[in-house]
Amino acid sequence: MRVVVDGRTVEVPHGASVLDAARAAGAPVPTLCHDDRLSPAGQCRVCLVRVDGRIAAACVTAAADGQHVKTGDPDVAAMARLALELTVERLPATALELPTELAACCTELGVGADRFAAAGRGLGRDDSHPYVHLDRDLCIACGRCVRMCDDVQGAFALTLAGRGADTVVAPGAGSWAQSACVSCGGCVDTCPTGAITQAGRPPGTATAAVDTTCGYCGVGCALTVHTADGAVSEITPDRRGPVNRGHACVKGRFAYGFTTSPDRLTTPLVRRGDRLEPAGWEEALAVVADRLGGIVASSGPDAVAAICSARATNEENYLMQKLMRTVVGTNNVDNCSRICHAPSAAGLSAAFGLSGGTNPADDIEASDCLLIAGANPTEAHPVIGARILQQALSSAKLVVIDPRRTALAKIADVHLAGTPGSNVAVFNGLARIMLERGWIDEQFLAQRADGLDELREQLAWFTPEQVAEISGVTPQALLDAARLYGTAGFPSIIYGLGVTEHAHGTDGVRALVNLAILRGAVGTGRGGGVNPLRGQNNVQGASDMGALPDLLPGYQPVADPQARGRCEQIWGCPLPQRPGLRIPQMFDAALDGRVRALYVFGENIAQTDPDSGHVRAALDACEFVICQEIFLTDTAQAADVVLPGASFLEKDGTFVNFDRRFQRVRPALRPPGLARTDFEIINAVAVALGTDLGCPTPSQALDECARVAPLYAGISHIRLDRDGPLHWPCRSPDEPGEARLHQESFATPNGRAQLAARPWLPPGEQTDARYPFVLITGRRLVHYNAGTMTRRTLNLRLSPRETLDIHPADALALGLRDGDLVEIESRRGTVAAPARITGDVSAGQVFLAFHFPEVAANLLTSAAVDEVTSCPEYKVTAVRLRRC
Numbered sequence: 001m002r003v004v005v006d007g008r009t010v011e012v013p014h015g016a017s018v019l020d021a022a023r024a025a026g027a028p029v030p031t032l033c034h035d036d037r038l039s040p041a042g043q044c045r046v047c048l049v050r051v052d053g054r055i056a057a058a059c060v061t062a063a064a065d066g067q068h069v070k071t072g073d074p075d076v077a078a079m080a081r082l083a084l085e086l087t088v089e090r091l092p093a094t095a096l097e098l099p100t101e102l103a104a105c106c107t108e109l110g111v112g113a114d115r116f117a118a119a120g121r122g123l124g125r126d127d128s129h130p131y132v133h134l135d136r137d138l139c140i141a142c143g144r145c146v147r148m149c150d151d152v153q154g155a156f157a158l159t160l161a162g163r164g165a166d167t168v169v170a171p172g173a174g175s176w177a178q179s180a181c182v183s184c185g186g187c188v189d190t191c192p193t194g195a196i197t198q199a200g201r202p203p204g205t206a207t208a209a210v211d212t213t214c215g216y217c218g219v220g221c222a223l224t225v226h227t228a229d230g231a232v233s234e235i236t237p238d239r240r241g242p243v244n245r246g247h248a249c250v251k252g253r254f255a256y257g258f259t260t261s262p263d264r265l266t267t268p269l270v271r272r273g274d275r276l277e278p279a280g281w282e283e284a285l286a287v288v289a290d291r292l293g294g295i296v297a298s299s300g301p302d303a304v305a306a307i308c309s310a311r312a313t314n315e316e317n318y319l320m321q322k323l324m325r326t327v328v329g330t331n332n333v334d335n336c337s338r339i340c341h342a343p344s345a346a347g348l349s350a351a352f353g354l355s356g357g358t359n360p361a362d363d364i365e366a367s368d369c370l371l372i373a374g375a376n377p378t379e380a381h382p383v384i385g386a387r388i389l390q391q392a393l394s395s396a397k398l399v400v401i402d403p404r405r406t407a408l409a410k411i412a413d414v415h416l417a418g419t420p421g422s423n424v425a426v427f428n429g430l431a432r433i434m435l436e437r438g439w440i441d442e443q444f445l446a447q448r449a450d451g452l453d454e455l456r457e458q459l460a461w462f463t464p465e466q467v468a469e470i471s472g473v474t475p476q477a478l479l480d481a482a483r484l485y486g487t488a489g490f491p492s493i494i495y496g497l498g499v500t501e502h503a504h505g506t507d508g509v510r511a512l513v514n515l516a517i518l519r520g521a522v523g524t525g526r527g528g529g530v531n532p533l534r535g536q537n538n539v540q541g542a543s544d545m546g547a548l549p550d551l552l553p554g555y556q557p558v559a560d561p562q563a564r565g566r567c568e569q570i571w572g573c574p575l576p577q578r579p580g581l582r583i584p585q586m587f588d589a590a591l592d593g594r595v596r597a598l599y600v601f602g603e604n605i606a607q608t609d610p611d612s613g614h615v616r617a618a619l620d621a622c623e624f625v626i627c628q629e630i631f632l633t634d635t636a637q638a639a640d641v642v643l644p645g646a647s648f649l650e651k652d653g654t655f656v657n658f659d660r661r662f663q664r665v666r667p668a669l670r671p672p673g674l675a676r677t678d679f680e681i682i683n684a685v686a687v688a689l690g691t692d693l694g695c696p697t698p699s700q701a702l703d704e705c706a707r708v709a710p711l712y713a714g715i716s717h718i719r720l721d722r723d724g725p726l727h728w729p730c731r732s733p734d735e736p737g738e739a740r741l742h743q744e745s746f747a748t749p750n751g752r753a754q755l756a757a758r759p760w761l762p763p764g765e766q767t768d769a770r771y772p773f774v775l776i777t778g779r780r781l782v783h784y785n786a787g788t789m790t791r792r793t794l795n796l797r798l799s800p801r802e803t804l805d806i807h808p809a810d811a812l813a814l815g816l817r818d819g820d821l822v823e824i825e826s827r828r829g830t831v832a833a834p835a836r837i838t839g840d841v842s843a844g845q846v847f848l849a850f851h852f853p854e855v856a857a858n859l860l861t862s863a864a865v866d867e868v869t870s871c872p873e874y875k876v877t878a879v880r881l882r883r884c
């Protein structure tokens with residue numbers, strides 16, 4: 001459409017408003033109640049313009065072809081000024097001193113301090129929340145915060161309360177701290193007057209701003225980090241962020257206080273006797289070189305193993321696996337994908353030929369049925385959780401498969417609360433019904449998939465009654481779920497650790513993938529495919545970079561001579577041929593003396609790997625442990641040398657998020673004290689061992705990786721800085737990158753999707769009369785994994801301790817009241833936590849997160865692992881409970 005604004009013709013898309021047209025023409029139209037992320041409200045009347053002669057609010061008037069818009073008309077400006085004067089007349093004049101949108105509007109329309117009240121209305125403040133503070137006197141009741149909370153976050157925590165001119169925002173009936181607020185910061189970000197601000201951060205105090213990518217979960221939110229005097233003053237979500245689109249969560253937005261924690265590691269530490277003592281870099285590196293060199297000389301390279309960091313950048317992980325393979329000479333390198341989504345990598349590779357999720361995040365909004373299995377995204381991937389919630393509230397059907405009543409389960413059309421470990425039965429039950437009812441895509445199956453006959457045969461066993469017997473899911477609920485997924489126009493599957501972290505996790509992934517193949521809802525544009533919500537900020541990337549014992553960068557098998565040859569040529573040395581050890585195997589090998597040195601880079605294995613007693617013993621058994629960390633974690637305390645690294649806010653590189661996007665990470669701060677970026681440290685370790693890794697900068701490391709791995713051949717820092725995020729596969733510098741995979745053929749050897757016929761097998765760990773409860777472990781919104789970072793921020797005030805979630809019936813039987821301390825004992829260990837009585841867990845099941853060392857969930861979990869990938873069975877632990 002062409003619109004003429006102040007004599008200038010501009011082209012705008014359908015659906016654009018007059019405001020969009022005016023902005024496209026560069027005409028200054030002030031706004032107050034408008035935010036691009038929200039549907040327009042047309043309430044404040046500040047954006048008045050003339051449209052074909054008539055006066056109209058630009059934000060709520062649709063642009064039309066041939067329209068003439070006039071801005072800055074004196075009569076209209078007078079009306080807008082009057083509207084603004086009425087808005088500010090009860091506000092204190094101090095409102096003008098803040099660098100806000102309101103102040104900018106006043107300047108634009110010539111509303112001076114004389115139009116404000118001398119003092120405020122005396123409505124008071126609410127400073128109860130650690131991050132979000134409210135000054136009611138500055139509120140103009142524009143409702144932007146309420147719309148952000150409802151229409152973007154979906155927390156529905158805010159309302160406009162009061163009468164007439166005293167109407168202001170309120171967090172429900174009580175204080176902000178007691179409200180349903182999930183601390184996403186959306187209200188702070190949108191408030192145009194300074195009424196809602198971040199605690200202790202008056203707007204406009206920053207002196208520099210850097211665009212980067214969040215270092216917590218795998219969503220990959222684009223953030224702008226504002227700094228002053230070498231510290232972060234504020235982090236705001238970037239509206240250009242392709243996944244977050246101007247939104248963030250309590251961690252990305254607020255949890256940066258750890259950067260200045262007095263406990264940050266600021267100098268290398270070297271063990272002298274039973275103490276870790278500060279040392280210079282020269283000494284620490286000399287010890288590393290001497291001990292590693294000695295062990296390699298006496299026991300060979302395979303006596304060394306390394307665990308890479310899914311929190312660190314691609315470039316750092318690339319360097320680390322290169323160090324291990326080319327300098328030490330071993331494939332003993334792995335990353336926490338092993339204990340997380342390794343079954344996704346294995347399952348998706350077997351079914352489709354590539355280990356990534358199949359579709360971009362934007363397919364959430366294209367979907368009319370979302371099937372969420374074993375994932376709790378409103379807590380673990382909050383920005384994606386909010387997008388799923390909004391889509392389900394507005395138009396899509398929602399099926400949730402989870403033993404717990406998660407926030408999404410509560411609003412689901414169908415919630416299948418199968419018992420932990422029952423996934424394969426439930427997914428096969430759904431597949432059987434879809435086949436029986438004909439809710440499948442015959443043509444797709446004939447042309448693009450293999451394995452239907454075997455699957456059909458296997459499914460004969462999975463009658464709804466059989467599935468009910470195993471899982472407790474009723475035949476009716478199973479049918480309802482199968483119908484919703486089976487008959488939708490554009491169904492999507494999104495899943496998490498409730499599928500993977502099981503003794504049969506890879507089978508679970510395969511059985512789930514079957515549903516998408518049966519429907520032809522993957523690789524066709526007729527469905528949103530199958531998408532694991534990868535966990536860590538860069539767990540996809542760490543695996544992509546080859547921080548895996550059997551795969552070189554770009555998923556090239558280390559056992560494949562051709563792949564090895566390509567790397568050998570570029571790296572200039574022969575490579576070890578035999579696949580290396582996986583993380584759990586590294587611990588076993590440490591205990592039986594085959595592994596003598598362990599290099600742990602950015603992973604807190606003593607708290608996060610299962611059966612902590614076993615991990616502890618493995619650390620003790622190793623002669624030499626290096627820990628490269630930002631805090632002195634339990635793992636670091638067990639090390640012989642601690643190397644102080646830098647956090648994501650202090651380094652340069654890239655992360656790959658859950659939907660396969662390479663995104664830039666840029667330093668906003670300097671590493672504290674003598675700490676160095678992990679990139680510098682790994683290079684320095686190589687030099688100490690007598691080799692230059694040949695990648696002096698992160699940009700050069702990624703360039704080299706692009707030469708080694710055809711999947712990323714078109715990706716470079718230069719391109720990312722110029723064009724923004726890029727999806728892999730991206731095979732040349734002029735390819736845009738593939739957001740949606742497998743559109744023409746699958747990446748399997750024969751180009752066809754592979755259905756899998758899998759039996760249901762019981763979990764590795766079983767309940768019995770002594771240990772009658774099933775413990776599920778997982779996450780909570782406010783804290784992150786081992787909690788080393790979030791527990792060192794004000795997030796601790798939002799969630800100060802762990803609780804054991806227990807069903808009211810079980811609590812009654814055990815004589816427990818809310819808050820009573822409960823002892824939780826498994827076959828391996830005992831911990832205690834206060835009870836939280838809630839119907840969100842089923843009777844017979846309890847839930848714990850693993851964020852607090854004082855409630856060490858992994859003292860309880862077992863060594864049972866997925867038979868294909870060795871991923872631990874974190875989701876099923878038999879426990880007994882006792883009131884303390």
Ligand SMILES: Nc1nc2c(c(=O)[nH]1)N[C@H]1C(S)=C(S)[C@@H](COP(=O)(O)OP(=O)(O)OC[C@H]3O[C@@H](n4cnc5c(=O)[nH]c(N)nc54)[C@H](O)[C@@H]3O)O[C@H]1N2
Pocket residue numbers: 217218340373374375376377379380381401402403404406419420421422423495496497498499533534535536776777778779780781782783784785786875
């Ligand atoms: N706030 C926060 N966010 C995080 C993290 C964090 O620690 N805190 N960690 C990040 C990481 S590393 C990861 S991997 C992701 C994980 O993200 P998610 O996978 O969403 O996290 P979990 O809470 O571990 O588990 C998800 C769900 O699986 C369910 N479940 C358990 N057993 C079964 C089962 O047998 N079948 C089914 N269908 N469901 C089951 C649980 O009840 C739980 O609701 O989160 C990332 N984001």
Ligand SMILES: Nc1nc2c(c(=O)[nH]1)N[C@H]1C(S)=C(S)[C@@H](COP(=O)(O)OP(=O)(O)OC[C@H]3O[C@@H](n4cnc5c(=O)[nH]c(N)nc54)[C@H](O)[C@@H]3O)O[C@H]1N2
Pocket residue numbers: 309311312313336337339340341497501535536601602603604605607608609610628629630631633645646647648678777778779784785786787788789850857858861874
């Ligand atoms: N019971 C139970 N246990 C679980 C799970 C579960 O669901 N239940 N989930 C598992 C899953 S999915 C995962 S991914 C793991 C996560 O396990 P971990 O990876 O151990 O968890 P994080 O807390 O993310 O630990 C990362 C460590 O790296 C440090 N760090 C952060 N950034 C940097 C950096 O840039 N450089 C360096 N050098 N260090 C850095 C942090 O201080 C922290 O100590 O936990 C697993 N453990």
Ligand SMILES: [Mo]
Pocket residue numbers: 339340341534535536539
């Ligand atoms: Mo994870």
